[in-house]
Amino acid sequence: MDLENKNVALVTGSTGGLGTAICIRLANDGYRVVANYNNEEKAAAWKIKMKGLGYDFDMYQGDVSDYDAVEKMIGKVEREIGGIDILVNNAGITRDGAFRKMTPSNWDAVLKTNLYSVFNCTRNVINQMIEREFGRVINISSVNGQRGQFGQANYSAAKAGMHGFTKTLAMEVARKGITVNTISPGYIGTDMVMAVAEEIRNKIVAEIPIGRLGGTEEIAHLVSFLASKEASFITGANYAINGGQHVY
Numbered sequence: 001m002d003l004e005n006k007n008v009a010l011v012t013g014s015t016g017g018l019g020t021a022i023c024i025r026l027a028n029d030g031y032r033v034v035a036n037y038n039n040e041e042k043a044a045a046w047k048i049k050m051k052g053l054g055y056d057f058d059m060y061q062g063d064v065s066d067y068d069a070v071e072k073m074i075g076k077v078e079r080e081i082g083g084i085d086i087l088v089n090n091a092g093i094t095r096d097g098a099f100r101k102m103t104p105s106n107w108d109a110v111l112k113t114n115l116y117s118v119f120n121c122t123r124n125v126i127n128q129m130i131e132r133e134f135g136r137v138i139n140i141s142s143v144n145g146q147r148g149q150f151g152q153a154n155y156s157a158a159k160a161g162m163h164g165f166t167k168t169l170a171m172e173v174a175r176k177g178i179t180v181n182t183i184s185p186g187y188i189g190t191d192m193v194m195a196v197a198e199e200i201r202n203k204i205v206a207e208i209p210i211g212r213l214g215g216t217e218e219i220a221h222l223v224s225f226l227a228s229k230e231a232s233f234i235t236g237a238n239y240a241i242n243g244g245q246h247v248y
């Protein structure tokens with residue numbers, strides 16, 4: 001890639017397991033990585049850790065579930081760093097529980113953080129991308145948006161919604177040099193997956209033909225590929241990366 005004119009990549013939910021691996025990989029690829037976070041305390045510790053590894057990321061606070069906060073944050077990034085070329089909609093949470101007990105607040109929290117965030121962030125970068133006739137929008141969904149999972153009616157709905165969004169936006173901006181794709185990771189060795197009770201998690205791992213959890217860097221590798229200029233004919237796609245757990 002053209003290192004003299006570094007493309008800017010915004011990664012939401014950067015301080016989580018996948019977010020961290022994606023930031024590191026995109027920085028290694030030569031992008032100027034802007035790391036979005038919500039929790040100040042967690043972000044401060046993350047920044048120190050990343051500096052220790054040799055990465056000095058530009059960090060921007062913003063609750064991705066809140067449209068006004070995102071609009072302000074992206075405006076600030078554009079003024080201080082420049083237009084965003086690569087948007088990785090990665091921020092996500094779980095509030096697992098059987099549907100018959102699911103509270104409206106657990107429904108709202110997951111839909112707002114995992115799906116509304118995709119609207120909030122993409123809506124605020126897309127016109128700039130159209131003006132510059134280049135852009136990459138990469139939505140991090142889940143195998144559980146493709147197949148469903150006991151206890152995840154909220155999460156599966158949000159994650160399936162992300163790919164519906166991908167398909168339509170891909171069509172709308174295809175002539176503008178912008179690609180929009182979904183990545184659907186299976187069970188990856190992140191804190192989110194490690195929070196599932198061990199007994200349940202072991203049963204899930206037993207269902208994965210490859211016989212192990214995925215690595216965060218394996219997802220980051222796919223993000224890197226889709227972000228590249230060479231991936232310009234790939235749009236509206238949904239990449240499954242799940243160790244064979246769900247084949248269709």
Ligand code: CAA
Binds near residue numbers: 096
């Ligand atoms: N399949 C069928 N029945 C199940 C079940 C399952 N997987 N899990 C629980 N049940 C049954 C229970 O035995 C119980 O039956 P009875 O009412 O007859 O006693 C009933 O369903 C309700 O069970 P609980 O009261 O335990 O339900 P709960 O509301 O506490 O929720 C759960 C259970 C926490 C959701 C648990 O099933 C679980 O952790 N499941 C895994 C969820 C999961 O995979 N999350 C992924 C997180 S990581 C991630 O999301 C990343 C990614 O993209 C992959």
